Amino acid sequence: VMRTWVLLPAVLWCLTGVRCPRSTLFNAKGFLYGKTGQPEKIYVKLHQNSPVLICMDFKLSKKEIVDPTYLWIGPNENTLTGNNRINITKTGQLMVKDFLEPLSGLYTCTLSYKIVKAETQEEKTVKKRYDFMVFAYREPDYSYQMAVRFTTKSCIGRYNDAFFRMLKKILDNLISDLSCHVIEPSYKCHSVEIPEHGLIHELFIAFQVNPFAPGWKGACNGSVDCEDITNRNILQARNRIEEFFWSQAYIFYHNFNKTLPAMHFVDHSLQVVRLDSCRPGFGKDDGLHSNCASCCVVCSPATFSPDVGVICQTCVSVLIYGAKSCPTSNKNQPCED
Numbered sequence: 001v002m003r004t005w006v007l008l009p010a011v012l013w014c015l016t017g018v019r020c021p022r023s024t025l026f027n028a029k030g031f032l033y034g035k036t037g038q039p040e041k042i043y044v045k046l047h048q049n050s051p052v053l054i055c056m057d058f059k060l061s062k063k064e065i066v067d068p069t070y071l072w073i074g075p076n077e078n079t080l081t082g083n084n085r086i087n088i089t090k091t092g093q094l095m096v097k098d099f100l101e102p103l104s105g106l107y108t109c110t111l112s113y114k115i116v117k118a119e120t121q122e123e124k125t126v127k128k129r130y131d132f133m134v135f136a137y138r139e140p141d142y143s144y145q146m147a148v149r150f151t152t153k154s155c156i157g158r159y160n161d162a163f164f165r166m167l168k169k170i171l172d173n174l175i176s177d178l179s180c181h182v183i184e185p186s187y188k189c190h191s192v193e194i195p196e197h198g199l200i201h202e203l204f205i206a207f208q209v210n211p212f213a214p215g216w217k218g219a220c221n222g223s224v225d226c227e228d229i230t231n232r233n234i235l236q237a238r239n240r241i242e243e244f245f246w247s248q249a250y251i252f253y254h255n256f257n258k259t260l261p262a263m264h265f266v267d268h269s270l271q272v273v274r275l276d277s278c279r280p281g282f283g284k285d286d287g288l289h290s291n292c293a294s295c296c297v298v299c300s301p302a303t304f305s306p307d308v309g310v311i312c313q314t315c316v317s318v319l320i321y322g323a324k325s326c327p328t329s330n331k332n333q334p335c336e337d
Helices: 159-178 216-220 226-254
Strands: 005-007 031-034 040-045 052-057 066-073 086-088 093-096 105-117 122-138 141-152 181-194 198-210 271-277 296-298
Touching: 031 040, 031 122, 052 105, 052 122, 141 159, 141 226, 159 181, 159 198, 159 226, 198 226, 216 226
Parallel strands: 005 040, 031 052, 040 122
Antiparallel strands: 052 093, 066 105, 086 093, 105 122, 122 296, 141 198, 141 271, 181 198
């Protein structure tokens, strides 16, 4: 039996063209039915609303139910009642608004109802339990590692350094309005033997395009989920830089019969790799969260993430979701890597 995995915001499943899951547990209106025997894993984007969790399985929802009562237990085994963040209806439907890291965890609902024998009015109480594992997630922060090559006259001389600094300045100016910048630039000069062309010198240049240039928070415009904005900006920055180097290749081809400068772009040398990072308290785990493998999912208890890596590290003294540090216990027990 396969589990149903749900990636949210739920209301966008069908409306935005995201493929709807093939499951009778989830309908197009963003309602998620329970299932006895195993918890349903649900991923809710930070600061978005959860789907409507229904304290009933799909099959039972098609039947008449007598005197139903519903009891919801949330994370930390607290009995849930309606408030400004958690909405519970009289028919046992639950929705969590503005989902945050501490709201992650196990949500359990117990449905009690009666089966009445019409001839004798004999009553039998039936109880069913439904478990939902709900996790906060956020999109990873994107950056791009890029590599290019340029020919040069020699590996000796200061003009290579001057060219390298000029190229970085051009790229920074190209993307500065997007609050992005070039970081960790480096180059090495190598002698390359090319068939039928002999030995030439080339600069192997590498750099990273990062969306967090000084003042980047000003681009957020007060948005809570600023990674949506920074990721959109970094995609535009990547496109601009790719177009810049493609234009260098265009110049190369259209000047093939003319004298080319000693330093020019080596066609097809551009390589681009996306790098993902997660905010502190979040990480990736393909095994635990296989259907949200590209997401930064909140770190579970006994794990933490102190930086912008993608791994939630082990720490037995952590008791909460979304831990950013590893507190020592009373016995000064060290954290485990």
